Amino acid sequence: xxxxxxxxxxxxxxxxxxxxxxxxxxxxxxxxxxxxxxxxxxxxxxxxxxxxxxxxxxxxxxxxxxxxxxxxxxxxxxxxxxxxxxxxxxxxxxxxxxxxxxxxxxxxxxxxxxxxxxxxxxxxxxxxxxxxxxxxxxxxxxxxxxxxxxxxxxxxxxxxxxxxxxxxxxxxxxxxxxxxxxxxxxxxxxxxxxxxxxxxxxxxxxxxxxxxxxxx
Numbered sequence: 001x002x003x004x005x006x007x008x009x010x011x012x013x014x015x016x017x018x019x020x021x022x023x024x025x026x027x028x029x030x031x032x033x034x035x036x037x038x039x040x041x042x043x044x045x046x047x048x049x050x051x052x053x054x055x056x057x058x059x060x061x062x063x064x065x066x067x068x069x070x071x072x073x074x075x076x077x078x079x080x081x082x083x084x085x086x087x088x089x090x091x092x093x094x095x096x097x098x099x100x101x102x103x104x105x106x107x108x109x110x111x112x113x114x115x116x117x118x119x120x121x122x123x124x125x126x127x128x129x130x131x132x133x134x135x136x137x138x139x140x141x142x143x144x145x146x147x148x149x150x151x152x153x154x155x156x157x158x159x160x161x162x163x164x165x166x167x168x169x170x171x172x173x174x175x176x177x178x179x180x181x182x183x184x185x186x187x188x189x190x191x192x193x194x195x196x197x198x199x200x201x202x203x204x205x206x207x208x209x210x211x212x213x214x215x216x
Contacts, residue, residue, distance in 0.1 A: 001129060001130075001131060001143070002106075002129070002130050002131070002132055002133040002134075002140075003127075003128075003129045003130075004105055004106055004109075004127050004128055004129075005126070005127040005146065006032065006034070006105070006109060006110075006111055006126045006127055007126045007127050007146055007148075007158070009032045009033070009034060009036075009039075009109075009111070009126075010028055010029070010031070010032030010111045010124065010126050010148060011028060011031055011032065012028065012148050012156040012157075012158055013027050013028050013044065013150065013156055014150055014151070014152060014153055014154040014155040014156035015044070015150035015151065015153055015154075015156075016044050016045075016153065016154060017153075018153070019065040019066070020044060020048055020065075020066075020150075021066070021121050021122045021123075021150045021151070022051060022065070022066025022070070022071050022113070022122045023044050023045075023047040023048035023051060023066065024044055024047075024122075024150035024156070025071065025113040025122040025123070025124050025150065026042075026047040026050075026051065026071055026074050026075055026078075026113070027041075027042055027043075027044050027047050028111065028124050028148055028150075029075060029110070029111050029112075029113055029124055030042055030047070030075060030078050032110075032111045032124075032126070033081075033084075033110065034108070034109040034110060035081070038080075038081045038084075040078065040079055042078060047074060047078075048066075050073075050074040050077055050078065051066050051070040051071055051073070051074040052070065053070075053073070053074075053077075054069060054070045054071075054072070054073025054074055054077070055067055055069065055070030055073075056068075056069040056070065066122065068088045068090065068115065068211060069088060071113060071122070071211055072086050072087070072088040072211050075211065084110075084213055085213065086211055086212070086213055087104075087211065087212055087213070088211050089101075089210050089211070089212065090210075097210050098142070098210075099134060099139075099140065100210060100212065101114065101125060101210045101212055102128060102130060102134040102140060102142075103134040103135070103136065104212040104213065105125070105128070105212065106133060106134055108212075108213045110212065110213035111124045111125065111126045111148075112124065112125045112210055112211065112212045112213075113125075113210070113211045114147075114210045114211075115210075121151075122150070123147045123148065123149050123150075124147060124148045125145060125146070125147045126146050126147060126148055127145070127146035128142060128143075128144060128145045128146065129142075129143040129144040129145075130142050130143060131143065146158075146159075147159060
């Protein structure tokens with residue numbers, strides 16, 4: 001069994017507005033680097049503003065308040081020490097994205113933002129338990145995953161659930177947080193519904209996404 005636990009490095013921040021989950025994820029990730037001397041706290045509003053500079057402006061990405069390109073660009077711009085390279089990774093294969101995340105987390109010990117809930121919400125993975133250590137080309141079986149969720153607003157949730165590899169990669173959060181559903185404002189639910197309808201019409205966004213600190 002191979003276990004990785006970075007939860008002690010990463011502070012939990014709740015999102016301050018309905019559509020700031022990605023900004024809260026960037027805030028958590030940037031202040032959760034493995035070396036304590038490299039951790040930097042940024043105001044969530046500053047992370048949001050930086051993300052807007054880097055957000056993809058392609059028509060296919062217009063349904064996201066914070067798209068993967070924007071979050072990756074923001075993380076790269078927030079005063080990183082030498083050697084930090086945040087990589088935006090997507091693939092039609094959920095297993096490929098999961099393995100990418102597990103492998104680079106084991107190599108670099110950085111938390112990893114991922115899109116969940118049918119690509120409508122960001123969460124930060126901070127740990128996992130799998131059967132064997134991830135290596136290039138091997139196949140692992142996920143036993144448990146630990147993540148930080150920026151909901152409910154201004155509070156956030158530290159949670160984990162023992163789920164299969166495919167279940168997590170298929171946006172597992174739709175089952176995990178039913179107890180938080182009523183705490184999400186009506187505006188946010190409406191916005192998520194609009195984004196879901198827009199995404200269903202765009203084949204380019206059917207991939208699964210993760211943003212990990214990797215070496216290239």
